[in-house]
Amino acid sequence: MNFTAIIINGIAIISLLIAFVKDKRKTIKSLKIAGKSFIRILPMIFIIIIIIGLLLGFLPPYQISRFVGEQSGILGILLVGAIGALMHIPALLSFPLAASLLEEGASVSVVAAFIITLTMIGTITLPIEIKELGRELALLRNGISFVIAIFIALVMGVIL
């Protein structure tokens, strides 16, 4: 068990204890919500780990890095950024996927672009966003988010 995992579990346990002392019924309700969300995310967890296993098992690193490694340049970043914008998976699960890509020789910029577009841009939820906030605001937010995602990705590639 690594350091981060210990910290996160520590925070969860301490918060849970404090909550339990304060209000038993509310805490049980929280745990029920937590259990339900966990069950809901479970199929996606299995999908992601199988994809990672197949990815790392079948695609040799030089294949992956040819498409999304350093030498793929801005085109690779734009491509993966676009994929991230179209995909609809929980942000929590984008990080292990990103880590496996990094392990396989994808560049830092590509991985950063993927995470940022995946979280900030919602193509599937765009109709809801337009309905709630208006066409102008929704399109501006998603469009400019894509631009800043690419920009942040490039800066991260230079620094890291």
Add this chain to the structure above:
Amino acid sequence: MKGVKQKQEMTRDLIILGIILIIMLALLSVFPDKKEIVFSTSWDFFIEMILILPAVMVILGLFAVWVPKDIVVKHLGKASGIKGIFLAIILGALPTGPLYVAFPMAAALLEKGAKISNIIIFLSAWACIKIPQEMVELQFLGVKFMFLRLILTIIFVIIMGLFIEKVMKVRNA
């Protein structure tokens, strides 16, 4: 309404899982020598995720019950300046639900006359700098990656918020 949508999502995920499983079994029966590396890689990632995800879910659950939804609208409705930006980031980063949950809140904020820049910053913080999300990022991508992305995202999200506000003002003038 919400329950129906969740059930649909669950069914969709299970169907995708079934397809992926079939693909995996087919690939592994053609290339049996890959079995070991595929299983060991998947297992390693599974362990890493299972060590943190239940804890993250507990934290999310606690917040969902303890932090009332109207706290955002109440506090962000009138805030402006640096304080507004700061509040937008903090309230957005609280561990609560997927992005589409935030749209109705943002709509309520718009109606209340909150600054557009703050609404955009709030939505962006909600999308990509949530506290439990950062913990998972730390676990998988390391402290350098996590902090650099966090800082750059905050800077650019603020710039984006101010820019969109200007654009909307010019267009509506």
